[in-house]
Amino acid sequence: MKNIAVEKYVSIGFQLGKTSYWLILFNTIIYFALMILAGITIIGLLVLPALITGYCKFLLKVTRGEEVVIADSLSSGFKNGMWWKTLLYSLIMIIGVAIGYILLIIPGIYLSIAWSFGFYLVIDKDMTPLDALQKSRELVHQVGFWKILILTIIVGVLGILQIIPVLGGLLYILMYPFVSMLIPAVYENAIGGSLVHTDKN
16 A cells, blocks of 8 residues: 555646546446435335445546546446445445434544445455454555545535536536545555556646
8 A cells, every 4th residue: 555645635636637528527427326316205216325336446446547438337236246245235334323423523523434445345355344444544644544535525516516406517517527536546545456647747
């Protein structure tokens, strides 16, 4: 794992987003449209973790410089028992973070950051949900808790653009291919992967 500054992660995320801009944009629209449709019914909600799995796998492939296509990794969330693992992980995380926010907010913020890599570890390393939560916490502290918190705040601040009628939402959508690559880039470095664009600029 390399010691990378926050601004360098932003630069790497921008470079990754620029490299596969249109594919990231189109796949993001496809996945989010499917997630919205799935969220209409209770049964559909159960499918959400599988869709998120496919989307995260796609982002990891972009991060690793692998070939990607339209609707890439769409079926991966339904293979090899990944659906129930990601569903269980999602339930544990949502409940844990919710309890944390109830307990004076700060514990909730901490868990939200400490478990940032958990979903990726489940789908990328085939970890059990509990092992993924523990490993995520370890990796986050190795990378730097405050670095990930700052990156999360940056993403959140950019998300505020959406409150601007029409134009704000459009700008955010156009920026999303860059924003979406930030956490995958940090995760890839955290696990010691060969991070694309690390040595550029």
